[in-house]
Amino acid sequence: MDTVGDFCTCIRNAVRAGKDKVDVPKSKLRESIAEKLKQYGYIRGYRTAEDGRQGLMRLYLKYDQKNCPKIQDIQRVSKPSRRFYTKVDDVPEIRSGYGLSILSTNQGILSHIEAKKQNVGGEILCQVW
Secondary structure (H helix, E strand, C coil): CCCCHHHHHHHHHHHHHHEEEEEEEHHHHHHHHHHHHHHHCEEEEEEEEEECCCCEEEEEEECCCCEEEEECCCECCCCCCCCHHHHHHHHHCCHHHHCCEEEEEECEEEEEHHHHCCCCEEEEEEECC
């Protein structure tokens, strides 16, 4: 089961439908990715809640004054069938610097900007623009 892929799909579908919020199952990995999306201004925020099972995470999507979403697209890069690892020198720029890559490194979940500053590579989980 691809939890990050499901997470990206839920966000992509909610943005395309013009929703203000989306509920996804909670996990530490998804929460770390949501924190990076919040930190770089792609979502307004998120909340977690217990539901007696795994828990839920509600993401609040961000739109501009013209009601255009801040997340134009979110794509899963590394998949369970094909892992995509990169060295620090080979971390790709997304949309000429206007996008964001989220990596899983030995320092935790980092954006491509933070990974370059900390001089670490890792698995590219997803890309957002």
